[in-house]
Amino acid sequence: MLPDRNGYFGPFGGKYVPETLMPALAELETIYCQVKNNAAFKKELAYYLAEYAGRPTPLYFARNLTSLYGGAKIYLKREDLAHTGAHKINNTIGQALLALRMGKKRIIAETGAGQHGVAVATVAALFKLQCEVYMGAEDIERQKLNVYRMQKLGTKVIPVTSGSQTLKDAMNEALRDWVTNVRSTHYMLGSCAGPHPFPLIVRDFQTVIGREAKKQILKAEKRLPDYLLACVNGGSNAIGLFYPFYNDKKVKFIGVEAAGAGVNKPHTAATMAKGTIGILHGSKSYLLQDKNGQVSPTHSIAAGLDYPGVGPEHSYYKYTGRAEYVNATDQEALVAFDLLARQEGILPALESSHALAYLKKIAPKLDKNKIIIVCLSGRGDKDMEQIMKREESL
């Protein structure tokens, strides 16, 4: 079972944090181990996922997209239909229930696109927790709608002006806050990254995506899918979809990273394509960095994919060959966005659009009896202003 006792997935993961955080990580691990198989906790989590977040989300057969590509059958796992409009709520409900059990009255988080931030702000309102969310100043600019949503939910959004002013820097600031206020505060990390036990906890809370998808596809097609496709940065929606199929060796996993302008351009966010093993934000994983170990600036049109690292379990899947990691450019993602809107009447998040972009490379080549499930991790409403501006400037 991975991760091991020390939080490693093979050579990846672990705990690389200031000593001050050790008791908090230990407490989190202890409480999680206590409750994860506890019937009352599972019941409470299931209740909120169903009654509050609206789960299960549908597994929708995308008939028009399928016939357009003329190959494999394409199913969309509709995480965009979950409450708050993305898969992030699966994790924040779970972690809020842990925070309550630890008696922590304040929660903090980092956010890139603002989807995690909104999901955190939502559970903070629901469970009456004080909440502050760190967000890069550049991301605040390109995801204004989500900033306003968080504020309306009663959360304070703190702009981060250091470094590249994106997700990486928001995470630095959140960690600094946590080191300072660790006695009273739970850090609600939003991806399957960071120090152990976060990659484990976030994965487990997100596996509801894959568990539902498995049941749904078995019902619809009486068999398992051939491919699972999801966008990857930290990679929580991808790991949530993949993990329940881990032992179904015939099911292939494909993670799609953000290439920005292209993997060979100076600023990309394709960690798996261009990264080397390094340590950032508490764990060992692939990382975009220079030869001296300084973390590289990244670029992606999708704020939620604009990060130089990747969750350690994904690094392990790459390392062992269990999953394949590919990438899509900003432009390819925008084309995929338009295509899904016109073909299926669904506006996908720019992050999810990266996964959709890869369909054109794989779906037409596959037989019609093959099945692909794409994780539609979030909805695109938050991106409308950014897309509008980009089209006006062309």
Add this chain to the structure above:
Amino acid sequence: MNRIDAKFKELKKKHKKALITYICAGDPNLRTTGELVLELEKNGADIIELGVPFSDPIADGPTIQRAALRSLKNNTSLADILGLVRQLREKSQIPILLMTYFNPVYQFGLEKLAQAAVKSGVDGFIIPDLLPESGRAASRILKKHKLAPVYLVSPLTSGKRLALINKESAGFVYYVSVTGITGARTSLPQDIGRHAQSLRRYINQPVAVGFGVSNARQVKQLSAWFDGVIVGSAIVSIIEKNIGKKDLVAKVGRFVRSLMAKK
């Protein structure tokens, strides 16, 4: 004997405590860093911590973050800093530790770094995002080369972990005065003396205290309980305010001398 151990032994004989000063190497440039080290020594510093800049310093407050950024703008690398220490060894035998994050160390390669550090005359390493559990291999390699891995202890560290940290550390143990990041503070926790005493049950080597220490009053107060006092951000902030001025080095020297006023 390692220069750090020798220094603490010498100070103990004189019933003195160590003044440990931190500056970020390459801020504002490496040449000035070299001059600053000599000036710090001349004005009473017993041990030097040289910061090796990292792009994402999660344990540092704004002052040291900005210093790291200035240094990185000059493309200061770990190799450059080792070169600087090597030059300094022609003029000074003050104990020098490098303080950085684990990624630059990991990319350099531990064994290669340990060998280069010995050659340059570096005495130890402080890596705030390396826990003793994650650092076992690193500690082993450093100790093999008679270099000191200095681990940090926080006010929240349990007794069991203190024993582990004592076992893995050499040179001294770094006590972080507050739960928080680096940066000058006007007041320190009230119960710090009690904490200092309880540490001694588990730690049988020198303990130096840092984070938040910025003036002579604090240095004096903390010297009563600890074997060394570390001042960082307060010095870095003087460097920052005097960049481009001719008397930058002298001003830093005067400030460090003032820290000793009540020692």
